[in-house]
Structures are given as C-alpha cells and as structure tokens.
Amino acid sequence: MNAGDYLSSGPRFAEGKVIERIESFRRRRPRLLDDHVTLAHGAGGKASAALVDAVFMEAFRNPALESLGDSAVLTLPGGERIAMSTDSFVVQPRRFPGGSIGRLAIHGTCNDLAMAGAVPAWISAAFVLEEGFAIAELKEVVADMADAAAEADVHVVTGDTKVVPKGAADGMFVTTTGAGVIPAGRALSADSVRTGDKLLLSGSMGDHGMAVMLARGDLAIEADIHSDTACLSPLVELLLTAAPSTRWLRDATRGGVGTVCNELAQACGLGVVLDEQRLPVQPMVNGACELLGIDPLYVANEGKFVAVVAPEEAEAGLAALRSHPLGVDAAEVGEIVTEPAESVVLRTGFGGTRMVDMLVGDPLPRIC
Amino acid sequence: MNAGDYLSSGPRFAEGKVIERIESFRRRRPRLLDDHVTLAHGAGGKASAALVDAVFMEAFRNPALESLGDSAVLTLPGGERIAMSTDSFVVQPRRFPGGSIGRLAIHGTCNDLAMAGAVPAWISAAFVLEEGFAIAELKEVVADMADAAAEADVHVVTGDTKVVPKGAADGMFVTTTGAGVIPAGRALSADSVRTGDKLLLSGSMGDHGMAVMLARGDLAIEADIHSDTACLSPLVELLLTAAPSTRWLRDATRGGVGTVCNELAQACGLGVVLDEQRLPVQPMVNGACELLGIDPLYVANEGKFVAVVAPEEAEAGLAALRSHPLGVDAAEVGEIVTEPAESVVLRTGFGGTRMVDMLVGDPLPRIC
Numbered sequence: 100m101n102a103g104d105y106l107s108s109g110p111r112f113a114e115g116k117v118i119e120r121i122e123s124f125r126r127r128r129p130r131l132l133d134d135h136v137t138l139a140h141g142a143g144g145k146a147s148a149a150l151v152d153a154v155f156m157e158a159f160r161n162p163a164l165e166s167l168g169d170s171a172v173l174t175l176p177g178g179e180r181i182a183m184s185t186d187s188f189v190v191q192p193r194r195f196p197g198g199s200i201g202r203l204a205i206h207g208t209c210n211d212l213a214m215a216g217a218v219p220a221w222i223s224a225a226f227v228l229e230e231g232f233a234i235a236e237l238k239e240v241v242a243d244m245a246d247a248a249a250e251a252d253v254h255v256v257t258g259d260t261k262v263v264p265k266g267a268a269d270g271m272f273v274t275t276t277g278a279g280v281i282p283a284g285r286a287l288s289a290d291s292v293r294t295g296d297k298l299l300l301s302g303s304m305g306d307h308g309m310a311v312m313l314a315r316g317d318l319a320i321e322a323d324i325h326s327d328t329a330c331l332s333p334l335v336e337l338l339l340t341a342a343p344s345t346r347w348l349r350d351a352t353r354g355g356v357g358t359v360c361n362e363l364a365q366a367c368g369l370g371v372v373l374d375e376q377r378l379p380v381q382p383m384v385n386g387a388c389e390l391l392g393i394d395p396l397y398v399a400n401e402g403k404f405v406a407v408v409a410p411e412e413a414e415a416g417l418a419a420l421r422s423h424p425l426g427v428d429a430a431e432v433g434e435i436v437t438e439p440a441e442s443v444v445l446r447t448g449f450g451g452t453r454m455v456d457m458l459v460g461d462p463l464p465r466i467c
Numbered sequence: 468m469n470a471g472d473y474l475s476s477g478p479r480f481a482e483g484k485v486i487e488r489i490e491s492f493r494r495r496r497p498r499l500l501d502d503h504v505t506l507a508h509g510a511g512g513k514a515s516a517a518l519v520d521a522v523f524m525e526a527f528r529n530p531a532l533e534s535l536g537d538s539a540v541l542t543l544p545g546g547e548r549i550a551m552s553t554d555s556f557v558v559q560p561r562r563f564p565g566g567s568i569g570r571l572a573i574h575g576t577c578n579d580l581a582m583a584g585a586v587p588a589w590i591s592a593a594f595v596l597e598e599g600f601a602i603a604e605l606k607e608v609v610a611d612m613a614d615a616a617a618e619a620d621v622h623v624v625t626g627d628t629k630v631v632p633k634g635a636a637d638g639m640f641v642t643t644t645g646a647g648v649i650p651a652g653r654a655l656s657a658d659s660v661r662t663g664d665k666l667l668l669s670g671s672m673g674d675h676g677m678a679v680m681l682a683r684g685d686l687a688i689e690a691d692i693h694s695d696t697a698c699l700s701p702l703v704e705l706l707l708t709a710a711p712s713t714r715w716l717r718d719a720t721r722g723g724v725g726t727v728c729n730e731l732a733q734a735c736g737l738g739v740v741l742d743e744q745r746l747p748v749q750p751m752v753n754g755a756c757e758l759l760g761i762d763p764l765y766v767a768n769e770g771k772f773v774a775v776v777a778p779e780e781a782e783a784g785l786a787a788l789r790s791h792p793l794g795v796d797a798a799e800v801g802e803i804v805t806e807p808a809e810s811v812v813l814r815t816g817f818g819g820t821r822m823v824d825m826l827v828g829d830p831l832p833r834i835c
Contacts (some may be wrong), residue, residue, distance in 0.1 A: 129823040131602070133602060134601065134602055134603070135598075135599050135600065135601055135602060136596045136597070136598060136599065136601075136602065136630055137598060137599075137603065137630070138598055138630050138632065139630075140596070141575045141596070141628055141629045141630030141631075142630075147628065150602075151628070154602070154605055154609055155592075155609060155626060155628075156607055157611040158606070158610055158612070158613040159609070159613055159616070159622075159623040161610075161623075161627075162621050170625060171589065171591070171624035171625040173547070173588075173589055173624065174650060175543070175547050176546075176547070176648060177545055177546075177547045177768050179543050179544070179547060181646075182589055183589060183625055183644075183646060184591070184625055184626045185591035185592070185625055185626060185644055186593065187569070187594070187595050187625050187627055188640060189595060189629045189631050220541075221539065221541055221551060222551035223539070223551060223552070223644050224523075224553070225553045225554065225555040225644075226555070227555050227557060227595070227640050227642075227644045228504045228508070228509070229504070230503075230504060230505060230506055231479050231503050231504065231505075232503065233502065233503055233504075234499070234501060234502055234503060234504065234518075234521075234522070235502070237504065237522055238522055238526070241522055241523060241526040241527070242526055244526070244527075245526040245527055248527070252546045254527075254723045255529075256529075256541065256551065257525040257538060257539040257551055257552055257553055257667065258523060258527075258553060259553050259554045259555055259641075259642075260508065260509055260515065260518065260519070260523075261509045261556075261557045261833075261835075262504055262505070262506050262507075262508050262509030262510075262832075263509075263557050263640075263833060264506065264636060264832065266494070266637075266680040266831070267557075267632075267636070267637035268635070268636050268637065268640070269631060269634075269635035269636065270637070272592045272595050272629075272631075272640065274553070274555060274595075274627075274642035275645075276551075276553055276591050276593075276642075276644035277548075278541070278646060279541060280544060285828075316586075325577060331669045334652065334757060335505075349798035359688040413721070416529070426548075436511075449798075464630075464632065465631060465632070465635075466474075467629075
C-alpha cells in the first residue's frame with residue numbers, strides 16, 4: 100500500500116487532534132495539479148500522495164484517516180481491535196520468476212495487516228475478468244492464491260466475480276481485502292518514533308520490481324532475479340517478541356524504501372538518515388538497476404519491511420530477523436535524527452550526504 | 468453478491484457436516500463446461516454458480532464456505548462476530564437515473580452485510596483507474612461514495628489506487644469491502660427455513676437493471692425509470708425487531724428475485740412457491756421488460772431484498788417494512804413448501820403454475 104493508500108487507524112482519537120495532524124501533514128505533501136490520471140498516480144510516490152490527499156482524504160476525511168498507515172485499525176464494541184486493509188493487483192505479466200498475481204494478492208494484503216501489528220486471518224477476493232479469459236489460467240491464479248493462503252494460515256472467506264466485455268479490461272484484476280486481530284497491548288505508530296531510534300530493513304531491496312520488469316522481456320537484459328513476494332507475518336512476530344518496544348513498521352512496496360522513509364519522516368516529524376553502504380541490494384539487482392538508470396531505493400519490494408526500533412532493542416531485533424529464512428539479509432540501515440525534520444538523508448559511500456526524495460514519476464508501471 | 472459470490476459463514480462448524488452439505492448442494496448446481504470466461508459468468512445466474520463451484524469453492528474449500536451467503540460471518544477470539552463482504556463494481560454507464568457507480572459501491576457492500584444480520588460500519592475502497600481518466604469525474608465518484616457512506620453511517624477507512632495504461636481498463640473499476648458487527652443472538656441461515664414460512668419482498672422488482680439499461684441509450688425506449696440503489700440496513704433492522712424469528716435474508720441483485728429464490732431453495736432443501744400476482748413491479752419497468760422480452764424476475768435490483776419469515780410473524784414483518792420509505796411497496800409474495808424440493812414454482816395469474824429456473828445467460832451485462 101504505502102502512499103497509494105489513504106487511510107486510517109482506529110476511530111478513537113480526539114477529532115481536533117486528528118485534523119491538526121492532517122493539516123500539518125498535508126502542508127508537506129505534494130499538491131495535485133493534474134486534470135487526468137497518469138501512471139505516476141498509481142506508482143506509490145509523490146503523485147500518488149497528491150491524489151490521495153486531494154481526492155480521497157478530502158472526501159472521506161474522518162477520524163479514522165489519521166495515520167496513513169498500511170491498514171485501518173478498528174475497535175469493536177467489546178474492545179477487541181482488528182486491522183483491515185485492501186489492495187488491487189494489476190501486475191503484468193501475471194506470472195514472473197518467484198511469484199504470480201495470485202501469490203502477490205495474498206501476500207500483499209497479509210503484509211499490510213502484519214505492519215499494523217495484526218495477525219492476518221481472513222481474506223476476501225474480488226475478480227474483474229475480461230470476457231474470453233481462459234478458465235485454465237483463472238484456475239492457476241486461484242490455485243496460487245489457495246497455496247499462498249494455506250502457507251500464510253489465512254482463509255479466503257468471501258468473494259465476488261465480475262466479467263466485462265472483451266477489451267474493457269486487460270485479462271484480470273484481483274482485489275483482496277484482509278482482516279486480522281491485533282493482540283492486546285500492541286501500539287505501532289509513527290507518533291512513538293523518537294530521535295536515536297534505529298531503522299532495520301528486513302532484507303535486500305528491489306528484487307520484486309526488477310523480477311517483474313525483466314519478466315516482461317522488453318529489456319535486452321537476462322538475469323536470474325526472483326521476486327521476493329512472501330507473507331511477512333512470521334517475521335514480524337519474531338521481531339515484536341525480541342524488540343517489544345518497536346515503534347513502527349511498513350512494507351516497502353510501490354515507491355520502495357526511499358518513499359517509505361519519506362512517509363515515515365513526514366508522519367513522525369523527524370528526520371531519517373540512511374547509510375548507503377548498509378543498504379542490502381543483491382548484486383544482480385544492483386547491476387540491472389545500474390543498466391536501467393534506476394535507483395534500487397525506489398524499486399518495489401513484496402517481501403521486505405522497514406522497522407523503527409528502540410536503540411536498546413536494535414541488536415536483539417536484528418538477530419530475530421536474521422534467525423528467519425526471510426530475514427537472513429536484514430540490516431540496521433539508519434537512524435532517526437531531529438534535523439533535517441521531515442526529510443530523508445543518505446550518507447553515501449564516499450562520506451558525503453544527499454537528500455532522498457519520494458519517488459517521482461513511474462519507472463515501472465503495473466508492478467503489483 | 469448472490470451467486471457471483473463464493474461463500475462463507477463462520478468457521479465454527481463440524482467440518483464433516485460442512486463437506487456433506489457442500490456435496491449435496493453441489494449435486495444440484497450446474498457444472499462448468501466452458502474453456503473461457505463469458506459475460507454470463509458474471510451475471511449472477513447459472514454460469515456464475517458453475518464458475519464459483521468449479522474454480523473458487525474447489526480451491527478455497529474450507530469450513531467457512533458453508534452458507535454461500537452474502538457475507539462471511541467471522542467469530543473473533545473474544546466471541547464477537549463480524550460479517551465481511553466484498554464486491555467489484557464495473558457498471559456502465561457510471562452515472563444513471565437514481566444513482567452512480569459510487570453510490571452502488573457503498574450500498575451494495577452495506578446491503579451484503581445487512582443480509583447477514585450485521586450493522587455495516589467500515590468500508591475499504593480499491594480503485595483501478597485507466598490512464599487518462601478525468602480527475603474531475605474521479606472526484607464526483609468519490610463524492611458520491613462519501614455522501615452514500617454518510618447517509619448509511621459507515622466510514623471509508625482504508626483504500627488503494629492502481630493505474631493501468633490507456634486501453635487496459637474501461638475508465639474505472641471500484642471494489643469495496645465492508646465489515647460490521649453482528650449483534651449477539653442473531654442467527655440468520657437457510658438451515659432454519661421451515662415449510663410454511665412466508666416470503667416477503669421489500670419492494671418492486673427490476674428498477675435498477677432497467678434504469679441502467681435505458682441509460683445506455685442503445686434502446687429506442689424512453690421511460691422515467693430510476694435505480695432503486697439504497698442502503699437497506701435500516702429496513703433490515705425494522706424487520707428484525709418486528710419479526711425476530713426471521714430465518715434468512717438476501718438482496719436480489721444480479722440474477723434478480725428468480726435466481727435468489729432458487730439459491731434459497733437449493734440451500735434449504737425445500738421448495739419456494741411465488742404468487743405472480745403479488746410480485747410488485749412498477750408499470751414502467753413492466754412495460755420496458757415486455758418490450759425487451761425480459762422477465763422482471765431476473766432483472767437486478769440494488770435496493771430490494773427477499774426475507775423468509777416465520778408464518779406467525781409475517782404480518783408484523785410486512786407492516787414494519789411498509790412503515791419505512793424504502794419498503795412502502797413491500798409484499799408477501801410466496802411461501803416455503805416441502806415439494807418440489809430445491810425448486811421454485813410460480814403460481815401464474817391464470818391459476819396455472821410454471822417452474823422458475825436460475826438466470827441463464829446475461830441479458831444485461833455490466834449492470835453493477
């Protein structure tokens with residue numbers, strides 16, 4: 100989700116405080132100047148944030164919109180809290196090394212729930228199909244979803260199917276929505292981030308985006324790059340056990356680690372410093388990014404997240420991440436600073452620094 | 468939702484019983500013989516049911532699949548029950564007399580929750596937009612959603628936006644997913660339907676389908692027909708207060724009242740008898756249907772539901788429905804019989820009877 104989302108956190112705030120925070124947040128966010136939707140509006144970067152603010156926040160403004168997190172956090176009458184999250188999947192091609200639209204549709208929604216501290220449990224699946232779509236491919240996609248759901252221990256409990264005439268959609272689009280219970284006592288929020296907190300990244304950057312890009316075959320590059328699509332919930336549970344003061348989590352999907360760190364900086368009002376030399380990138384992905392002139396900081400991941408942890412728990416948190424197969428390349432990649440506020444700075448390998456902005460434009464459309 | 472959906476009800480059944488019921492249900496359901504998706508697979512009738520059984524039930528089969536209801540009923544660890552429901556909206560044109568894709572997207576999902584006895588509370592909204600879509604129209608759609616949500620007392624708490632290249636989608640598709648709490652003690656289920664129970668219909672048939680059909684302008688018919696799109700939750704609450712033994716509810720969307728009654732008959736293993744002369748149809752809608760050779764029993768509604776009520780509560784239930792502006796045309800339209808089992812029979816105005824099958828084909832594509 101990230102900047103492509105517009106949303107949420109439990110409707111249990113003083114409304115005045117929410118509006119004030121939204122206003123302060125919006126002052127720093129880009130403005131919508133377009134008359135028509137462009138691919139950049141779906142890329143998870145600056146244009147997405149502008150669209151979300153101008154169209155969705157404006158219309159749906161309510162106390163549940165405060166955190167712009169990955170999920171809405173909802174409090175039931177009895178006091179139990181659930182997280183709810185939705186994503187549409189339009190990736191092209193629908194099958195690529197390491198994954199498929201079906202696996203993405205389960206993993207993406209489970210991960211958004213996990214980032215809110217919830218344990219993913221229930222998934223709905225809505226399909227928009229183009230007339231003439233092969234039933235055999237539909238069965239394959241659904242089988243992938245069923246496998247991914249079983250691995251993630253979630254149940255697909257309801258769904259919908261619409262068919263549009265030939266030419267009115269490109270094959271299939273899938274929208275999954277998930278819900279899960281948040282164990283009592285968990286309170287992940289950008290509000291709790293403090294100067295001196297450490298940033299952990301659960302693994303290497305850019306694998307998913309590059310895998311899909313190469314799978315399209317438009318580029319004269321051959322490289323053995325696999326999508327990292329995975330359900331991150333087990334990794335999150337390990338981290339929260341080892342580092343129970345963890346402040347904030349976000350999976351680095353569209354817009355990449357660079358955009359996620361900007362969202363964090365804006366949301367907590369502090370600065371983020373990243374160490375370039377500590378950012379894990381696989382050599383193949385790095386090479387492909389260099390050839391294409393794309394910074395891996397902005398390439399989508401589907402199985403990686405950024406965590407802000409208390410400094411005294413950083414070591415234990417990192418060890419917990421590395422103890423799981425999905426987190427073997429986890430690293431401490433930066434820290435929270437007071438100035439420059441609401442900004443992200445990269446310490447380069449040459450000892451210099453440069454500002455890291457949100458993603459601008461859309462280098463890789465239809466990546467998820 | 469109806470037959471275009473696949474499923475659910477809380478994961479609290481003995482698994483053996485569930486599988487047995489599914490098997491028995493499936494023996495009566497049509498088989499999927501197609502190699503490619505056709506418009507009929509999205510129409511909510513026989514082909515939809517076949518697709519759901521062969522593709523979705525087969526892959527996702529789990530104890531939560533039992534009721535094939537409008538929503539999944541989920542039990543939280545603390546015992547509270549929530550309903551969850553999803554629908555994609557692809558209606559063309561996006562604005563029509565009486566409504567728009569935005570209003571439908573809120574009403575449709577609220578209604579699916581209400582049919583499970585839940586009080587709709589939270590909605591997620593996921594948009595797939597075509598590159599070049601006018602921001603002004605997007606703002607109109609979102610404003611309609613915000614208005615409809617405010618009227619229905621629900622909050623849009625999370626969302627997602629994807630953009631696909633020009634030509635890869637027809638303008639916009641919206642997927643909403645809803646959640647709401649089911650008050651303790653409510654247990655609506657086809658299992659509780661008994662011979663002698665009465666069928667109530669909350670108002671006239673076919674208004675939505677005919678309004679959208681005429682709004683396309685393909686037909687040389689001009690008639691002042693408005694969609695009935697509305698949030699039915701207040702009407703359901705009135706009915707459940709007046710007729711607390713109510714057995715089963717279903718909104719008659721795609722596939723119409725005829726298909727919904729067939730789903731009821733299959734699910735409860737009994738027969739449904741409808742009285743043709745009691746079925747409310749507005750004269751304009753009737754006229755348009757006659758000109759087009761379409762039976763209003765199969766035309767989609769977006770603000771009407773079928774209720775099965777205990778015979779001793781039928782009068783009070785009907786009075787409750789008629790006390791609300793959305794239910795002024797409500798009528799008792801039939802009853803539950805033992806034979807012919809799993810079938811629907813229409814008593815015609817001439818004193819004869821005819822079988823009413825599920826919808827076959829798709830007379831009105833992209834109706835919601």
